[in-house]
Amino acid sequence: MRFDAFSALTDIRRRWPIENGKILQLLLAISFDRRRGGYSVISRLSEGVDLEMTSDASKFAVEVKTTEDSQVSLEEKDITGLRAKAADGYVPAVAALRLQLSENWVIADISNFDRFPPGSYAPLRLSRDSIPDLDSSAKRHFGQVVVEFRDRVLSPPGGRPLDYLERVLCEESR
Amino acid sequence: MSEFTLSKLEITGFRGITARCEIALGKPLTIIFGQNRNGKSSITNAVEWCLFGPEVAKISYGDIRERDGWEVQNLNGPTCHVQCEFLTPEGRILTVRRTYKTARTSDFSYEIEGGEKSTDEKKLHALLRISPNDFLSSVHLHPEIVRSLIVARPKERKEAIDRLLGLSELRDMVDAFVSQKPGDWIAALDQKLAVLDARLTTALSDKKRIIDDESMDLMSRGIEKTELTPEGAQRYAVKVLDDLRGFASQYRLTAPAVQPPADFAGIQQFRTQLPTSIQKLRNEHPALADQGKYLIRKSTLEGFRSSHANQIKNVESAKVALTSYPEKRSVEELGAEVSSVKQTLEGIKTDIGDVAKNARVLSEALTFFKDRVPDEQLACPVCGETTHSVDQWQAHIQQEIAARNLEPLAARKQELTEKISTLEQSIEAKKSLLKKATDETAKLIASVKTIEKALGRTISESDDPIAILTAEIDALATTLSSMQEQIAAINLSFSGFQDALLNLDRFQRVGKAQQEMAKIEAINENDTYKGLQALRREADQYAEDAERLIEGLKNTVNKEAQQRLANVQDAISATFKRLTNRPDYPGLEVSLAPEGFVIELTSQSDTTRAVPILNHADINCAALSIFLALAASSQIAHRLGMIILDDPSQSLDIVCKKNLCSLLSDLCGSRQVILATADNELHKFADELPKNKVSYTVRDWTPKGGPLVEVEAAAEVYAV
Numbered sequence: 001m002r003f004d005a006f007s008a009l010t011d012i013r014r015r016w017p018i019e020n021g022k023i024l025q026l027l028l029a030i031s032f033d034r035r036r037g038g039y040s041v042i043s044r045l046s047e048g049v050d051l052e053m054t055s056d057a058s059k060f061a062v063e064v065k066t067t068e069d070s071q072v073s074l075e076e077k078d079i080t081g082l083r084a085k086a087a088d089g090y091v092p093a094v095a096a097l098r099l100q101l102s103e104n105w106v107i108a109d110i111s112n113f114d115r116f117p118p119g120s121y122a123p124l125r126l127s128r129d130s131i132p133d134l135d136s137s138a139k140r141h142f143g144q145v146v147v148e149f150r151d152r153v154l155s156p157p158g159g160r161p162l163d164y165l166e167r168v169l170c171e172e173s174r
Numbered sequence: 175m176s177e178f179t180l181s182k183l184e185i186t187g188f189r190g191i192t193a194r195c196e197i198a199l200g201k202p203l204t205i206i207f208g209q210n211r212n213g214k215s216s217i218t219n220a221v222e223w224c225l226f227g228p229e230v231a232k233i234s235y236g237d238i239r240e241r242d243g244w245e246v247q248n249l250n251g252p253t254c255h256v257q258c259e260f261l262t263p264e265g266r267i268l269t270v271r272r273t274y275k276t277a278r279t280s281d282f283s284y285e286i287e288g289g290e291k292s293t294d295e296k297k298l299h300a301l302l303r304i305s306p307n308d309f310l311s312s313v314h315l316h317p318e319i320v321r322s323l324i325v326a327r328p329k330e331r332k333e334a335i336d337r338l339l340g341l342s343e344l345r346d347m348v349d350a351f352v353s354q355k356p357g358d359w360i361a362a363l364d365q366k367l368a369v370l371d372a373r374l375t376t377a378l379s380d381k382k383r384i385i386d387d388e389s390m391d392l393m394s395r396g397i398e399k400t401e402l403t404p405e406g407a408q409r410y411a412v413k414v415l416d417d418l419r420g421f422a423s424q425y426r427l428t429a430p431a432v433q434p435p436a437d438f439a440g441i442q443q444f445r446t447q448l449p450t451s452i453q454k455l456r457n458e459h460p461a462l463a464d465q466g467k468y469l470i471r472k473s474t475l476e477g478f479r480s481s482h483a484n485q486i487k488n489v490e491s492a493k494v495a496l497t498s499y500p501e502k503r504s505v506e507e508l509g510a511e512v513s514s515v516k517q518t519l520e521g522i523k524t525d526i527g528d529v530a531k532n533a534r535v536l537s538e539a540l541t542f543f544k545d546r547v548p549d550e551q552l553a554c555p556v557c558g559e560t561t562h563s564v565d566q567w568q569a570h571i572q573q574e575i576a577a578r579n580l581e582p583l584a585a586r587k588q589e590l591t592e593k594i595s596t597l598e599q600s601i602e603a604k605k606s607l608l609k610k611a612t613d614e615t616a617k618l619i620a621s622v623k624t625i626e627k628a629l630g631r632t633i634s635e636s637d638d639p640i641a642i643l644t645a646e647i648d649a650l651a652t653t654l655s656s657m658q659e660q661i662a663a664i665n666l667s668f669s670g671f672q673d674a675l676l677n678l679d680r681f682q683r684v685g686k687a688q689q690e691m692a693k694i695e696a697i698n699e700n701d702t703y704k705g706l707q708a709l710r711r712e713a714d715q716y717a718e719d720a721e722r723l724i725e726g727l728k729n730t731v732n733k734e735a736q737q738r739l740a741n742v743q744d745a746i747s748a749t750f751k752r753l754t755n756r757p758d759y760p761g762l763e764v765s766l767a768p769e770g771f772v773i774e775l776t777s778q779s780d781t782t783r784a785v786p787i788l789n790h791a792d793i794n795c796a797a798l799s800i801f802l803a804l805a806a807s808s809q810i811a812h813r814l815g816m817i818i819l820d821d822p823s824q825s826l827d828i829v830c831k832k833n834l835c836s837l838l839s840d841l842c843g844s845r846q847v848i849l850a851t852a853d854n855e856l857h858k859f860a861d862e863l864p865k866n867k868v869s870y871t872v873r874d875w876t877p878k879g880g881p882l883v884e885v886e887a888a889a890e891v892y893a894v
Binding site: 002004006007070100102122124125127128 | 360
């Protein structure tokens with residue numbers, strides 16, 4: 001990713017170390033929203049699959065995973081949730097980001113659940129099953145979104161970054 | 175038999191054997207009997223050394239203590255040479271020879287009857303499908319190796335059973351893959367990539383810090399954030415030049431000859447040329463020139479005024495010094511007195527000379543009259559005092575002249591000399607003071623002349639130069655004061671130009687840092703970097719493939735092991751039962767477990783781990799059971815149709831020994847058995863076996879002669 005985006009992510013992580021994962025999830029959701037990626041996006045911060053993205057052509061259920069190490073962890077409950085969504089016609093996917101300058105989001109199709117048992121996965125390994133359209137969309141918009149919302153995430157109106165980003169996603173999805 | 179069997183062994187100078195020893199082994203059972211340290215093991219070890227050479231001496235497998243510091247060559251023998259003859263499945267003779275050269279080298283050759291001689295050891299091992307390790311675990315049974323099947327560490331036990339099952343090559347392949355640790359390799363690569371990433375991040379952070387700091391400075395100086403770009407920098411440079419030109423035009427000065435930068439790179443040259451142009455404008459500006467001129471004149475006149483005031487003080491001071499001198503007479507008057515005193519002094523000097531002269535005459539006269547004048551006439555003509563002799567009279571007169579004439583004259587002379595000196599000092603002091611007063615006055619006149627020249631007017635004696643200078647200085651100060659506003663405005667403009675130069679420097683630093691950041695970020699798009707990422711992906715693929723392959727191989731090996739064990743399981747259990755006749759756990763079972771192989775005792779109702787409850791003899795029996803069952807089975811992978819048992823009866827009781835012989839008797843149907851033992855009971859039972867056999871006795875070993883090896887006649891007879 002671009003350095004200004006990486007630098008902004010670093011600032012956000014320092015400011016909101018606990019909420020950082022969910023903030024990244026919402027920033028990714030905004031990257032895909034109707035205004036940018038062309039999807040109607042629902043983001044869940046507590047239960048169920050993290051993102052549901054629908055367009056006229058496709059439906060994705062995305063579990064969002066970020067890590068400062070080399071691997072992201074895919075848990076049993078994640079797989080279960082994605083399986084349920086797959087049964088509803090969604091393409092089950094995992095969005096993984098290693099928080100490094102040289103890394104970008106990898107959004108992998110894990111429809112073949114046999115190949116993805118619960119465990120640890122390097123984003124690079126997931127990239128073999130990446131969904132090129134989503135990958136390139138994330139690459140194109142995520143950095144811009146991070147830079148655009150950096151200041152307001154660091155000092156959010158109301159003091160809560162997650163509330164603020166959820167409002168933004170809601171407004172932009174209208 | 176469909177495998178290779180050993181038919182003859184010739185040994186010379188190998189370990190305990192000195193002279194040539196030939197042993198015929200062509201029977202299904204060969205017994206080599208002899209007490210310990212008589213050379214039995216030298217005979218059995220000769221076979222493996224002949225086949226594998228120095229390789230076997232290096233093997234530490236199975237804790238074979240005999241191999242520690244193996245001395246291959248017997249120093250009392252003529253040479254060290256072993257020759258084995260095998261009967262091939264086709265009924266031909268395979269002859270293998272090895273001659274010792276050094277601890278690490280030997281001459282090796284083999285040939286099949288009617289074929290060509292070869293020195294390729296690997297070819298022979300391929301023909302026999304056996305390696306040194308396999309030979310030691312599945313053909314030549316040392317007691318230590320037998321026990322390793324039961325009590326050794328899981329890894330060693332696993333290796334031993336694997337070799338017996340013919341799975342060692344597959345296991346080695348799995349181990350080779352596992353030892354590559356592709357996961358570790360990927361982690362190391364990731365670590366290096368992370369280091370590269372961290373370096374890039376640090377470099378970019380440094381650049382960003384420069385950009386942030388400089389941008390903050392520029393914005394605090396009124397530059398818009400949107401202008402903090404290379405194009406903005408260029409626009410700023412053009413604006414600076416426009417301002418300079420406007421300034422020049424306003425004051426009718428020559429416009430700067432500098433050209434505006436064509437692009438961001440051109441700012442560097444523009445920035446270098448600009449200070450000269452600014453300086454030129456400053457030098458040419460009339461108001462600044464006037465100000466400079468007035469300031470210099472004011473400063474000069476102030477200097478004159480100060481200097482003149484000082485000179486007036488100096489003149490007054492010199493005059494005061496002259497008038498306050500204690501000697502009030504003039505230099506001329508003092509000079510006249512000096513002359514007068516000198517004259518007087520000269521008179522005194524003449525008087526002194528006259529007195530001295532008269533005294534000498536008187537003295538000479540007295541000397542003349544010394545012998546002619548009677549003593550009674552010797553009265554002093556000065557004081558009238560009488561003396562007793564002419565000499566005394568003469569001395570008395572000299573004293574009187576000195577006291578009354580010469581001494582007063584000398585005192586007067588001294589007084590006058592001192593007076594002259596004092597007068598002369600006063601003359602010098604007065605002259606000096608006069609000169610000082612004259613000089614200072616001359617300087618004062620010169621100062622007036624200088625002031626006249628500076629002011630361009632005459633100053634008469636009635637004028638006060640200080641007042642005139644003060645009036646002129648005040649006029650200049652008024653002029654300068656009237657210029658102050660205009661000068662301040664001009665200086666503000668020049669100060670602005672100087673600030674603009676510094677801003678251009680900041681723009682350049684921002685632009686340079688931005689360009690460097692772009693270059694660093696472009697590394698991601700660089701072919702080498704992309705290649706590295708591709709390589710990383712390939713490595714990841716390789717690691718995944720390797721993991722799958724390892725998993726697959728492990729499963730295959732384990733399935734194969736289970737299959738082969740299943741085939742011999744009954745035989746193992748039956749062999750154990752025949753050997754031990756245990757009432758509690760008659761059976762023995764070998765099964766596959768995650769850590770390797772588990773050996774358990776079995777009964778009709780129970781199964782338990784073997785090692786904790788077995789005594790030493792039972793452990794040996796269990797190991798022998800596994801070995802003999804596997805050796806007798808068709809699972810053996812190598813092509814040597816023989817087993818060599820070296821001292822297999824350790825700790826066995828007489829019943830077990832008998833049972834062992836019974837088992838060996840059965841084994842003779844499918845394998846050639848070579849049994850070396852020091853055990854009388856085992857020897858007796860083996861000797862009694864109704865098998866086609868040959869029995870040797872090894873005895874009376876001496877260092878120089880080696881053992882005496884004899885064929886036992888009874889066995890031969892039976893065999894016949």
